[in-house]
């Protein structure tokens with residue numbers, strides 16, 4: 119792990135928000151460490167550093183618990199992208215994004231981009247679950263939300279756990295939020311921000327369904343966003359260095375899988 123003191127200041131900031139238990143920390147672990155790990159409910163916030171080509175991206179994980187709500191706008195300050203995360207099996211977690219988390223992004227950059235992410239797709243989507251079976255995960259790693267050990271949590275995914283791992287033929291259980299619901303929320307976010315839909319990134323590109331557990335769509339989420347924030351990175355760097363020109367080719371396709379530091 120690179121020493122933080124030797125690392126350059128991050129060029130751009132991405133923040134992940136959403137209700138407790140939706141899987142924000144798990145998504146970050148899956149992306150950064152390539153693993154689905156046991157998590158503890160986040161206290162305050164934490165950040166990860168990702169090297170993306172020649173740039174450093176800081177990704178801020180936040181706590182979904184109500185008691186840390188006051189810190190949210192601080193974590194969003196200066197963000198170039200916000201990942202608004204819900205749990206596809208929990209309708210309330212989508213509603214909370216609008217009711218509780220959207221206003222926190224008032225401190226983000228004016229040109230901040232927004233992704234709406236429905237996590238835990240492995241619980242509802244055969245394709246997302248299939249990856250788990252192909253991944254060579256152990257039965258232990260495949261256990262669901264409700265069976266994990268560690269700090270007790272209030273399970274929001276399902277009121278009652280299934281008796282056995284969900285079979286591919288029966289995975290459409292408990293899906294409470296459709297893509298259309300997420301896309302409709304994206305439209306409302308644009309309106310809240312005073313943005314025209316026609317001049318903004320389209321909803322179908324900015325709404326993702328992911329599984330931190332199987333890895334489904336996780337790389338696509340982060341890497342699509344990183345590519346989208348590059349103009350913001352370049353603008354910031356130009357402002358900082360006072361350079362009138364930037365080389366857009368410089369940042370394409372290099373070091374995409376570079377290891378990142380986290381703390």
Ligand SMILES: Nc1nc2c(ncn2[C@@H]2O[C@H](COP(=O)(O)OP(=O)(O)OP(=O)(O)O)[C@@H](O)[C@H]2O)c(=O)[nH]1
Pocket residue numbers: 136137138139140141142143144145155156157158159160161180181182183237238239240241262263264266271328329330331332
């Ligand atoms: N089935 C399934 N469970 C998941 C997935 N992602 C996370 N979980 C489980 O959901 C629970 C909460 O995950 P976290 O990543 O800690 O959730 P969080 O959003 O960071 O929660 P806070 O830190 O409290 O805000 C844990 O039991 C995870 O194992 C997923 O993609 N699929």
Ligand SMILES: [Mg+2]
Pocket residue numbers: 142143144157158159160179180181182
């Ligand atoms: Mg967390």
